[in-house]
Amino acid sequence: MxxxxxxxxxxxxxxxxxxxxxxxxxxxxxxxxxxxxxxxxxxxxxxxxxxxxxxxxxxxxxxxxxxxxxxxxxxxxxxxxxxxxxxxxxxxxxxxxxxxxxxxxxxxxxxxxxxxxxxxxxxxxxxxxxxxxxxxxxxxxxxxxxxxxxxxxxxxxxxxxxxxxxxxxxxxxxxxxxxxxxxxxxxxxxxxxxxxxxxxxxxxxxxxxxxxxxxxxxxxxxxxxxxxxxxxxxxxxxxxxxxxxxxxxxxxxxxxxxxxxxxxxxxxxxIDVATLQPTITFGYKPDQVKTISEIAGTPIDQIYIGSCTNGRLEDLRIAAQILKGHKLAPNVRGILSPATPKIQQEAMREGLIDIFMEAGFCVTNPTCGACLGMSNGVLADGEVCASTTNRNFMGRMGKGGMVHLMSPATAAASAIEGKIADPRKYL
Amino acid sequence: MKTFGGPVLFLDRGDINTDEIIPAKYLTEITKEDLKPYILEDLKLPGFDPKGERTINARVIVSRANFGCGSSREHAPWVFEVNGITAVIAESFARIFRQNMFNCGMAAIELPKADLDLIFSHAGDSDASMSIDIEAGTLIMNGGGKQKSFSFEISPFDKALVLAGGWVDYADKNY
Missing domain, CATH: 3.30.499.10 (Aconitase, domain 3)
Known part of the structure; x- marks a missing residue:
């Protein structure tokens, strides 16, 4: 055997x-x-x-x-x-x-x-x-x-x-x-x-x-x-x-x-991926997922790109590709936390950080940051975050806050539109 | 060895996670005792009050499937320990939480859903309490003038950890 x-x-x-x-x-x-x-x-x-x-x-x-x-x-x-x-x-x-x-x-x-x-x-x-x-x-x-x-x-x-x-x-x-x-x-x-x-x-x-x-x-x-x-x-x-x-x-x-x-x-x-769509969580458990067509348009207040799930160079490249030439919608704020100094430095060399900053993102130092609401990027009661992190538990990013988990591409598209948005139209 | 049993706190929902048991913002505390006021602070359940008498008096928690999912934080068992809760009974546990309980010399006991349904029928009894015998693998539920006995299994390793009072002393002696 x-x-x-x-x-x-x-x-x-x-x-x-x-x-x-x-x-x-x-x-x-x-x-x-x-x-x-x-x-x-x-x-x-x-x-x-x-x-x-x-x-x-x-x-x-x-x-x-x-x-x-x-x-x-x-x-x-x-x-x-x-x-x-x-x-x-x-x-x-x-x-x-x-x-x-x-x-x-x-x-x-x-x-x-x-x-x-x-x-x-x-x-x-x-x-x-x-x-x-x-x-x-x-x-x-x-x-x-x-x-x-x-x-x-x-x-x-x-x-x-x-x-x-x-x-x-x-x-x-x-x-x-x-x-x-x-x-x-x-x-x-x-x-x-x-x-x-x-x-x-x-x-x-x-x-x-x-x-x-x-x-x-x-x-x-x-x-x-x-x-x-x-x-x-x-x-x-x-x-x-x-x-x-x-x-x-x-x-x-x-x-x-x-x-x-x-x-x-x-x-x-x-698992056959050929028919998959961008997938996003909607509740307070990571198994509560919907396809983008079911959830597009959901209001958000903050976009967070980073974490051990999606704060790597590849993730920053995908998000920047979508964000290039766009601005954050006026109703939202955006935070980028590159996962390591090497990633941050390479993202600067490639001009990715410029794209994020020109779009209106705040770029922090490498840290776990907003993901678990311990330091920066905490949500207020009732606020909603489009996030590339891994956990959407109630209160995770701040008491009374709500997190929708998604890919960096979906997060970037959502930043542009100020609501959960389909990244495919920007690719 | 710790003592097990006493008044029961019923948490009738599956997938209760470690962020609900102890929010991450309190992970900056260096001592277990400092965690005490924050037990189950972010858990929202009908009729449940994290500061209520039932929570304060509890020595045992009874819950449903996948209890303790999420983070690896041992602060979750610790916040129970410093509040006098040394046993959790549930249909199933997340792996890390379950091991953390036994590693601290506490008990995470799994029972079939049918047994839990019977135990949950005492949720309205103000005198609901449980006595637990780890070595015999039995627990007795008391409440509303009724009594019912259940048997459970924990692995020989987990039992040894409870008897040794935790993993550090056991490991230092054996490895």
């Missing part, structure tokens, strides 16, 4: 099975940010266990509220900063070098096929785009990960998604994943890995695959996983060229993590 990608990774990282059904895995990367890590650090100090299992396998960033907005957030940043220095964690990204964790860490080449990755952040599933098993966990699991380099999991079953067809004009990875979540529901993949296959995924860039895997958690999935291929190798090549004689050699090595043809799946779901 063949194995899924997650099964192969579990077998290669198994430390032991302390109880039937529970597997303790060795970790290749423990990722940290300033919201969920400081309490773990404090607790380790309190227990007289202020140690790290391997400083080279721990990566840390200040991203949720940065630069700090008040004494509390400055304290969180300081706890993380002091800890990184104390334990010689070289891959620590402070103000100026920092950006949204799930964009920054892949950009630095930290995630490789076959890796086990944890972080005290639910959107850690993003990193499965590289053919890794990457799972969000809580602060206690993070604490043990930092201390011991292990984490316990129930062996997840896997749902195979065969995604085939050419994406129609104006339809992107974000629309595909919103469509999938709408189809299977917010707990359709609970305790499951979502393994993505098919021609649509093969044709996707790493950025698009990250958008796809980023929202696996919104269906309850433990990790999204894409199959490592030459696109993966090309993305990682600057970081791995010393390790392999050629790209073909890297691909041959990484292919060991591809699922076997006779792997056994909990469920197989076929």
């Amino acid at each position: 063949g194995k899924t990608t997650a099964e192969k990774i579990f077998d290669a990282h198994l430390v032991n099975e302390p109880f039937p059904g529970t597997k303790v895995l060795r970790l290749d990367a423990v990722l940290c940010h300033e919201i969920t890590t400081p309490i773990a650090i404090d607790d380790l100090i309190r227990r007289d266990k202020d140690r790290v299992f391997d400083p080279t396998k721990i990566k840390a960033v200040i991203d949720h509220v940065t630069p700090s907005k008040d004494t509390k957030t400055a304290t969180q940043a300081k706890i993380l900063r002091d800890w990184a220095r104390r334990h010689d964690i070289k891959d620590f990204f402070d103000v100026g070098a920092n950006g949204v964790c799930h964009a920054l860490f892949p950009e630095r080449g930290f995630i490789r096929p076959g890796y086990t990755v944890i972080m005290g952040d639910s959107h850690t599933c993003t990193h499965g785009a590289f053919g890794a098993f990457a799972a969000g966990i809580g602060t206690t699991d993070l604490e043990v990960g930092i201390l011991k380099g292990v984490c316990a999991f129930r062996q997840p079953k896997t749902i195979k998604f065969n995604v085939n067809g050419t994406l129609p004009k104006g339809v992107y990875a974000k629309d595909v994943i919103l469509h999938i979540i709408g189809k299977i529901g917010v707990n359709g993949a609970t305790d499951r890995v979502m393994e993505f296959h098919g021609s649509t995924i093969n044709d996707m860039t790493m950025e698009s695959r990250m958008t796809l895997c980023n929202m696996a958690i919104e269906a309850g999935g433990t990790s999204g996983i894409c199959q490592p291929d030459m696109t993966t190798v090309d993305y990682l090549w600057p970081f791995i060229q010393g390790d392999f004689a050629s790209k073909e050699a890297a691909l041959a090595d990484y292919s060991q993590w591809r699922a076997d043809a006779d792997a056994e799946y909990d469920q197989t779901i076929e």
Whole structure:
């Protein structure tokens, strides 16, 4: 019997099975940010266990509220900063070098096929785009990960998604994943890995695959996983060229993590993207989705482009292509948060930032920003945001506020019209 | 080991998420105790008051499917813990929330919908309370002069975490 990608990774990282059904895995990367890590650090100090299992396998960033907005957030940043220095964690990204964790860490080449990755952040599933098993966990699991380099999991079953067809004009990875979540529901993949296959995924860039895997958690999935291929190798090549004689050699090595043809799946779901339309959420759960034709014209107050879902260069390019030569409608305000300094700098070089600013957008530094209403871009009671983020829970972007999740293209079109709008007429 | 059981808070809706349990703006607090006033602040349910007596007195929460979905924030179990709530009973849980509960030595117990329907029939009883025996895997629902017993299963690992008082000490001893 063949194995899924997650099964192969579990077998290669198994430390032991302390109880039937529970597997303790060795970790290749423990990722940290300033919201969920400081309490773990404090607790380790309190227990007289202020140690790290391997400083080279721990990566840390200040991203949720940065630069700090008040004494509390400055304290969180300081706890993380002091800890990184104390334990010689070289891959620590402070103000100026920092950006949204799930964009920054892949950009630095930290995630490789076959890796086990944890972080005290639910959107850690993003990193499965590289053919890794990457799972969000809580602060206690993070604490043990930092201390011991292990984490316990129930062996997840896997749902195979065969995604085939050419994406129609104006339809992107974000629309595909919103469509999938709408189809299977917010707990359709609970305790499951979502393994993505098919021609649509093969044709996707790493950025698009990250958008796809980023929202696996919104269906309850433990990790999204894409199959490592030459696109993966090309993305990682600057970081791995010393390790392999050629790209073909890297691909041959990484292919060991591809699922076997006779792997056994909990469920197989076929998705034909040829008929997809731009897809947008309408309620307070990510599985409440409508097509653009059903929801166009819905009033909005704010447009937010950014986050670990859609704050990458590819996203900025698509939005700028639509916004070029246009202005924000007078009834709305727009905020752009490029996900990392590298993305921001490249967007400036390409003239994308000019396009956003000429349209009337406010451009912030790289940060998680408005997505979870912790720092800037918070909505007032009754306000509505067209957002490229991943969660539309009630109050998420501010008490009494409402969020419609959508692609950067739909967000850009909505910015021009001041209401939810179809991007296809601008392409 | 923590104690489990006491007055019940009924939250009759599926998909109650971590943002409703503890909004992100409070994640800047460094101590668990500071989270206490903000329990379930953004949850809107008919008849539910996050500051009400029922919330304050609760030791057990009973809810529906996919409880605790959304963020990985362990602040969600913590805000329950500092308010004296150490067990949540639901039809199903989001993975991270469920593990966070056990990692803190608390209990996330799954029951079939039919059992939950019977338990929810006590939602109107002002004296609704529950006693929970983790080792035996049984819970007794009391209210309105009636009593009913239910059995449940938690995994051997999760049971070990509850008995050990959490994952950190267990892991440090064993790995």
